[in-house]
Amino acid sequence: MSQTYVTGFPRIGEKRELKFALEEYWAGKTDFEALKAVAKTLRNRHWNYQKERHIDFISCNDFSLYDIMLDTTVMLGAIPPRFENIDDKTDRYFAMARGDDDHAAMEMTKWFNTNYHYIVPELHANMNFSHVNISKIAEEFIEAKAQGVHPKINLVGPLTFIFLSNAVDGSDLFNLFDAVVTAYAKVLYAISSLGENIVVQFDEPLFAKTLEPKFLSLLKIAYERLGVVSPNLKIAVVTYFDRANEAVEILGNCPIWGIGLDFVYGEENLDALLHVNGKMLIAGVIDGRNVWKNNVSKTYNLLEKISEKIDAQQIIISTSCSLLHVPFSTQFEEKLAPEVKSRLSFALEKLVELEQINTLWEKQEKPEASACTQKAPSVKSSAIAYTRSSYTTRFALQQKALNLPLFPTTTIGSFPQTKETRAVRNAFKKGEITREAYEASLKESIKKCVELQEALGLDVLVHGEFERNDMVEYFGELLEGFAFSENGWVQSYGSRCVKPPLLYGSVSRKQPLSVDWSVYAQSLTDKPMKGMLTGPVTILNWSFVRNDIPKSEVAFEVARAIAEEVDELQRHDIKIIQVDEAAFKEGYPLREEKIKAYEKWAVESFKASIGIAWDQTQIHTHMCYSNFNDIIDTIERMDADVITIETSRSGNKLLKVFQKANYKAQIGPGVYDIHSPRVPSVEEMSEQIKAFLHVLPKEQLWINPDCGLKTRGWSETKAALANMIKAVHLAR
Ligand code: MET
Ligand SMILES: [Zn+2]
Numbered sequence: 001m002s003q004t005y006v007t008g009f010p011r012i013g014e015k016r017e018l019k020f021a022l023e024e025y026w027a028g029k030t031d032f033e034a035l036k037a038v039a040k041t042l043r044n045r046h047w048n049y050q051k052e053r054h055i056d057f058i059s060c061n062d063f064s065l066y067d068i069m070l071d072t073t074v075m076l077g078a079i080p081p082r083f084e085n086i087d088d089k090t091d092r093y094f095a096m097a098r099g100d101d102d103h104a105a106m107e108m109t110k111w112f113n114t115n116y117h118y119i120v121p122e123l124h125a126n127m128n129f130s131h132v133n134i135s136k137i138a139e140e141f142i143e144a145k146a147q148g149v150h151p152k153i154n155l156v157g158p159l160t161f162i163f164l165s166n167a168v169d170g171s172d173l174f175n176l177f178d179a180v181v182t183a184y185a186k187v188l189y190a191i192s193s194l195g196e197n198i199v200v201q202f203d204e205p206l207f208a209k210t211l212e213p214k215f216l217s218l219l220k221i222a223y224e225r226l227g228v229v230s231p232n233l234k235i236a237v238v239t240y241f242d243r244a245n246e247a248v249e250i251l252g253n254c255p256i257w258g259i260g261l262d263f264v265y266g267e268e269n270l271d272a273l274l275h276v277n278g279k280m281l282i283a284g285v286i287d288g289r290n291v292w293k294n295n296v297s298k299t300y301n302l303l304e305k306i307s308e309k310i311d312a313q314q315i316i317i318s319t320s321c322s323l324l325h326v327p328f329s330t331q332f333e334e335k336l337a338p339e340v341k342s343r344l345s346f347a348l349e350k351l352v353e354l355e356q357i358n359t360l361w362e363k364q365e366k367p368e369a370s371a372c373t374q375k376a377p378s379v380k381s382s383a384i385a386y387t388r389s390s391y392t393t394r395f396a397l398q399q400k401a402l403n404l405p406l407f408p409t410t411t412i413g414s415f416p417q418t419k420e421t422r423a424v425r426n427a428f429k430k431g432e433i434t435r436e437a438y439e440a441s442l443k444e445s446i447k448k449c450v451e452l453q454e455a456l457g458l459d460v461l462v463h464g465e466f467e468r469n470d471m472v473e474y475f476g477e478l479l480e481g482f483a484f485s486e487n488g489w490v491q492s493y494g495s496r497c498v499k500p501p502l503l504y505g506s507v508s509r510k511q512p513l514s515v516d517w518s519v520y521a522q523s524l525t526d527k528p529m530k531g532m533l534t535g536p537v538t539i540l541n542w543s544f545v546r547n548d549i550p551k552s553e554v555a556f557e558v559a560r561a562i563a564e565e566v567d568e569l570q571r572h573d574i575k576i577i578q579v580d581e582a583a584f585k586e587g588y589p590l591r592e593e594k595i596k597a598y599e600k601w602a603v604e605s606f607k608a609s610i611g612i613a614w615d616q617t618q619i620h621t622h623m624c625y626s627n628f629n630d631i632i633d634t635i636e637r638m639d640a641d642v643i644t645i646e647t648s649r650s651g652n653k654l655l656k657v658f659q660k661a662n663y664k665a666q667i668g669p670g671v672y673d674i675h676s677p678r679v680p681s682v683e684e685m686s687e688q689i690k691a692f693l694h695v696l697p698k699e700q701l702w703i704n705p706d707c708g709l710k711t712r713g714w715s716e717t718k719a720a721l722a723n724m725i726k727a728v729h730l731a732r
Contacts, residue, residue: 002315002362004055004354005282007201007238007260008062008154008322010347012491013042014329019495022065026098026495032090039065043140047149053351057199057282060140060151062322066097066494069118069164070106072156076183077131080106080122080168097494107166108493112205112241113590114289114325115500115542117493120164125171129183134190141194153191157202157237158184158222159215164206174218181222185229192230199234199257202226205321207239207247208266210592220250227255234258238282240321241265241289242590248272251279258282263302264320265289273309281310284320286353291326291488291502291544293345294353296360297369303361317358323347327488327499340483340504384560386611391664394641397616401575402528407689407703407728410460410668412622412644413532413578414468414708415449416717421466442466443520450524452718457725460576462530463521465710471534471580472542473501479561481507482543503543503554509561512568519572530620531569531577533562536605541583552601559608566610570617578620579610579640585625603637610640620644624707626654632661644668646706652691659695667696670706671724677712679719685727693731703728 012018021038024030043063050058064071073079074093083103086092091100097119099105107120137153144151158180167173191198207219227235237251238260245268251259258280261269264287273281283306285299306315329348333341345353360367388394428438449464468474476482482501489497514533522529536558545554562579569577584606589598610619621640626647628635635643647654647669655669671688672680692701703724709717 002312002317002358003057004053004358005057005260005316005318006050006055006059006323006351006354007203007240007282007284007288007319008059008324009046009050010324010326010328010491011042011046011063012328012489012495012497013038013045014332014348015487016489016497018042018065019497022495026094035065039063040143043143044147047144047147047151049348050351051147051149053355055351055354057152057316057318058144058149059154059201060144060149061137062154062324063140066093067117067119068154068156069111069121069161070097071136072161073119073121075133075136075155075187076129076161076180077133078121078123078127078129081124082122110586112208113586113588114241115490115492115498115586116324118164120166121161122168123162123165123173123176124167124169125175127176127179129179132183132186132190134187137187137191138194141191141198145195150195150197152199152201152236154201154203155184155187157204157206158226159219160204160206163215174214177218177222181225184222184226188226188229188233188235192232196232197234198232199236201236201238201260203240203322204237204247205240207244208242208262209590211246216246216250219247220254223251223254223256236260236280236282238284240284242594243268243272245269245272249275251275252277258316260284260318262320263306267302270305270309273306276310276314279314280316281306281314282316282318284318286317286319286350286357287547288319288321288323288350289325290547291344291346292547293343294350294357295370296353296357297367299357300360300367303357304366317354317361319350319354323350325490326350327485327490329487330485332487333485335486336483340502343504344502346488384556384563384608384611386607388611388613388639389615391639391641394615394618398618398641401616402618404459404528406698406732407701408459409703409725409728410458410530410644411453411462411704411721412674412706412708413462413465413530413580414710415452415462415464415466416712416714417466417710418714421445425467425469442517446517446521447524450521450529454525454527456718456721458721459527460530461521461525461527462532463517465532465708467517471582472539473499475513475534475539476501476503476543478509478511478513479507479558480510481505481557501543503540503545505546507554507557507561509564513561513565515565515568515572518569518574522572522574528575531566531574533565533577533579533609535579535581535584535621536562536609537587537602538581538583541587552605555601555605556608559605562609563612566617567612570614575616576618576620577610577613578622578644579606580622581606581638582622582624584623585631588631599631599634603634606638618642622707628654628657632657632663636661636663636665640665642666642668642702644670644702644704644706646670652695655692655695664700666700666702668702668704669696671703671727672705672720674705674707674709674712677716679716680723682723682726682730685724686730689727689731 025035108117234257236258240262243266252275260282262284327346330344427433445466453461492498518531618641620642622644671685
């Protein structure tokens with residue numbers, strides 16, 4: 001009898017009930033009891049869904065009111081001292097997550113290569129973890145039992161926890177290793193009194209990364225110890241998002257019950273199976289990260305390959321990772337075209353897929369290979385010529401065409417999106433106002449925005465992006481090949497959810513995407529108007545992308561569509577075009593050996609999107625992060641004329657890498673941080689400019705905010721840009 005396993009389940013609720021309950025509670029409209037009641041209803045419902053599909057291993061403690069890393073911090077008693085003055089536990093928990101009047105929130109960052117954000121633990125050398133606390137776990141465990149589910153208990157593993165933490169005192173966090181493992185041992189001991197025969201799942205996705213050997217030796221020490229805390233416990237260590245071959249060699253010799261591996265994003269794990277050593281293999285074969293229906297025959301073949309190396313009795317059929325990363329269910333989609341909907345599988349549908357493959361596997365009933373689905377004609381990279389001359393040649397031509405002053409000033413694209421802007425857009429989408437009325441209102445916003453930029457004295461203007469809901473969705477809606485779900489929400493952090501576009505088909509451009517707005521904006525001014533597009537890599541990284549053809553082919557289709565837009569813009573006399581690659585870095589693989597292949601298609605598809613630009617058309621790109629250390633050569637190969645980046649918080653420290661690499665093109669390092677409403681002073685920005693000039697030749701420097709201004713208010717935006725311009729005049 002083979003069994004089924006779900007690594008973890010989404011918690012936000014099929015109608016985002018948790019989101020709304022949290023937001024009402026935060027707004028003071030309901031009390032904590034009301035929030036707890038919603039949370040309990042959701043957990044019960046989610047367990048039920050899994051029970052109905054006869055899942056053998058169902059989790060508890062995969063639920064959270066905000067984030068599992070934050071819950072782990074609380075479980076280990078690792079409350080940062082700066083929050084200790086908050087007595088009420090709930091207030092403290094949410095203050096850590098979101099900040100309050102007296103406390104800045106803890107840092108938040110992306111969980112591996114996903115769009116889920118966790119709260120980064122703040123550790124320091126003297127932490128003793130003496131107050132471990134399993135009350136949340138116990139409560140959920142007992143609740144599940146009452147519902148007839150004997151749940152496994154999910155914990156973030158100790159190595160992943162330490163590695164993802166920040167040392168606030170700059171100490172080496174690995175000095176805390178012993179104390180942390182001791183705390184986990186106490187947690188396990190406490191758990192062992194909850195009942196008989198409890199499976200504890202330790203999530204250790206850290207081991208899907210390329211790591212130094214020291215981590216592997218610590219892995220051994222940790223699980224040799226945690227594996228023997230109680231005979232009452234079955235310890236499973238699960239990894240996901242990529243292969244974890246090195247870890248398997250270690251874990252195979254640890255006194256644990258099971259090892260979880262991702263065979264969807266780490267098929268190389270097949271080579272590690274020799275080392276599983278008679279333990280249970282939690283075989284992640286149902287894709288937990290993407291939304292397309294499982295290819296049953298492919299999955300069956302995979303199980304066959306696994307069973308060549310491992311006794312069938314040892315195999316537990318699982319999701320490749322927690323289902324947290326996919327939306328809840330396709331059953332709420334009423335407007336999707338049948339050809340799209342029929343190809344989708346969200347969390348609930350994946351439970352059915354688990355049950356289905358398990359039944360086939362049990363009966364050893366090999367499914368027919370599915371008929372080869374019709375493939376889109378593939379656009380090879382070579383089909384899109386890159387004809388731009390060398391940077392030096394382009395620079396001279398662009399100088400002549402644009403005649404920009406020293407330290408040209410610009411913005412990243414968006415200007416404040418007020419309630420009114422959004423209200424008009426929504427009214428148009430709902431058919432409440434006519435297209436004419438909507439476009440007139442957009443033109444009004446663009447006009448005001450252009451006038452403001454002229455009054456401020458910026459050199460390169462933008463139209464303000466008032467037509468956009470989001471930088472990917474906007475383009476997706478105009479391109480062929482994309483679909484949009486009504487309810488495909490995925491938790492991004494806390495109560496925040498995103499609804500990624502579904503890139504399901506062959507991508508093409510049947511109409512202009514931005515030309516009208518840019519041309520209208522340009523008609524209002526003699527200053528150059530910057531056309532504003534989103535690049536292919538970012539479009540892919542922020543969508544659910546079809547997986548029946550290689551990602552690189554999809555990227556080239558998107559690139560071709562963007563290139564057509566670039567061409568049309570330049571033919572309409574738009575002399576500067578920015579192709580944003582905000583999510584370029586996010587797509588980097590966890591494994592070093594896979595980076596080259598990613599960089600290859602990412603750079604080539606970006607170049608394919610701009611390759612059509614004439615030499616005198618100046619191409620900008622924008623990236624929202626600052627650490628370019630490892631990727632500076634790759635950035636260089638993208639061959640943009642100007643790159644704007646987010647370095648406002650580090651002076652010139654992060655720019656040094658551009659100097660070291662002898663980077664030739666122009667850079668706009670972001671003189672102020674747009675993530676805060678604070679208006680930086682002229683002096684502050686003058687200091688920043690001076691710091692930049694310590695490392696960059698003056699001809700290379702642009703002056704701009706560090707990202708788009710859409711989340712800011714108008715008054716702070718005007719004040720900050722005015723100060724920025726003053727600082728630039730002083731520097732000139
Ligand atoms: C997240 S990067 C944003 C770039 C976009 N052009 C904007 O200004 O909003
Ligand atoms: Zn940005």
